[in-house]
Amino acid sequence: MKLLPTFSGRLHDARTATMIGRWLGAAIAVCFVTGVLSHYLQHPPDWLENVLPSRPYWGYRVTQGLHVASGIAAIPLLLAKLWTVYPRLFVWPPLKSLRHALERLSVAVLVAAALFQLFTGLLNTIQWYPWPFSFVPVHFAVAWLLAGAVVLHVAVKYPEIKAHWSSRAAGTLELPAADGPDRRSLLTGVAAAVGAVTLTTVGQSFTPLKRFDLLAPRHPDHGPQGLPVNRTAAAAGLAGVSTVHWRLTVVGDRSYALTLDELAALAQHTVTLPIACVEGWSKSARWTGVRVRDLVRSAGGRPDSTVRVVSLEKRGTYRVMEMGADYTEDPLTLLALRLNGQVLSLDHGFPARIIAPNRPGVLQTKWVTRMEII
Template sequence: MTPNLLPRFRSALHEPRTAVVIGRWLGAALLVCFLTGLVSHALQDPPGWLTPYLSSRPVNGYRVTQGLHVITGLAAVPLLGAKLWTVYPQLFAWPPVRGVAHALERLGIFVLVAAMLLELFTGLFDTLQWYPWPFPFRQTHFWLAWLAAGGLFVHLAAKGPLIALHWRRPAAGLPQRRAFLAAVTAAVGVVTLTTAGQTVPFLRRLVLLAPRRPDLGPQGLPVNRTAAQAGTVTVPADWRLRVDGPQPYRLSLAELNQLPQYEVHLPISCVEGWSFSARWTGVRVADLLVRAGAPAGSGLLITSLEADGPYREMRMPAEYAVDPLTLLALRINGEVLTADHGFPARIIAPNRPGVLQTKWVARLEVI
């Protein structure tokens, strides 16, 4: 019996078969979102044991995985709403606890629902670059994903027999169930089609609800952190790139421009879910390493001119440093970098998160 103080929604769709169908869709979206999220976390902040195994190929690897992460995360929002509506009466069944086993099951559901709500909506706010909370987003998002995964396994174990019973299509279905599932499908389709274009080029014209249109911005590319925010609007007139290694040296911008120049076509792919390809021209980082006398297998510590920020210093594993597509870029789409895009020089490398494509480079140190 449910207390009268709680709202009552009378519908024949508050039943197991509908919950199982929505749960399958939601589970598939969350599985893709969880796995691609692990890839993103590993590329942004890899543990030491994983670093030697990171690869600069495929070139668009991070673009695809992070795009899928955000696309499935956004699609999971209406799916989660539909799932919670379907099981609403069970969430507030009375009495709330009917024994030790039931208490553990209810605790698992509480952890699952709370973690999923926080995970999806903090992720949604991240796509908007809006952080109205005091805790660090990335670390919190990572551990909430594991809490949600744990809660989901507990829930599946507790409800396994009921899920199995209603997994197959019944001989006679509710007419309103078809309409409800069609409405949920339409909602997911609208959300996906109007947001996925920030990553998927052929859907770009439909980005009505996407936080970013990736082809708009200075020099045809969006900017997450501007030169004003980083305190790098004015670059010292005597700026020289410092390269530290067994044979350290310094290069002025004019000297960098006199070195062999290469052009690559690579995307900027950001954790918020948008990505866009551009033509980058500059000096190969591998050539700078050779000139510094770097031993084989050396990585880099790259330091930016910005005064502070979590990515002021960035470590680049050897796999990326020696890749011929990794550049110290001086131009974008044939134009000299603007301040917002990292003038006088920035890093561009394949299969790397945008936050690791360091702008306003001041120093390269062989490690």
């Protein structure tokens, strides 16, 4: 008497699993590398702070866009991969040896880490956090766990992967020719699913495709002054900001303070830079304001100075931000007063905000009130 079901479908074979697995592996590799870059740009250790480059100015827009796009593309690939291999959950006996037990444990870690990373990452794009832990450090730690699990899995399965990697290699194993059309249909369907979710979400960062941006949580043109907003002034507790008593204080060897009118009377520069957010959306805009390096030098700062920027916000993870010397000295880095030719709206950081090249949106501090030369 059989206690477990028998799976005879030939599309659950190693050849199909390998073909989908190499697509999934490529997506996870891109997602991992760009995710690590994103993490260290957002949270640079002290030794890295003055090493991070401000150019190319579009760098973070591209890497973070790839991070989110590859993560979303990996979801249908992971589900397809699990479909091809799930019959192995029902092998009997479940544990044949110590090696087999360790292999199954490593696969369990791999699957759990992959599901956790992809689905929590997807929820992060809509800024929904239905869990009690802090997303960023946990997501970063599990990324390394997933990377290690993938490497271990590939090492253990390498002989089987090699045998089924190419059609020529697979042909030596005498796979039934009748499976070819069904396998091609399955792979075409998986590719179509990946293409559909990519096409309907990538427009939030790759603006030439914004007209197809149907499933992404952000549209690059929707928001005050034609630019999306993640954190509004009301959410930051700054709905009633007034410039009557506002001052920009620059602390250095020659500290000084400026009113908004005095700041606006300084030499103004206009640059075109993208806002690129960790949730995956990005949009270029024209920003006008005072170069940060001019403000720093007026306070006695040197070209290698690091600057700490403080927001009017009373709380929040990013209310205080630091910029390394490469950002501070870059002529594209502004304390911006205007957006697309208009005075900054309150939601975009009025009276003044930071805009810098190759920088995550969370570090483009809004509602700036203080700059300290370190």
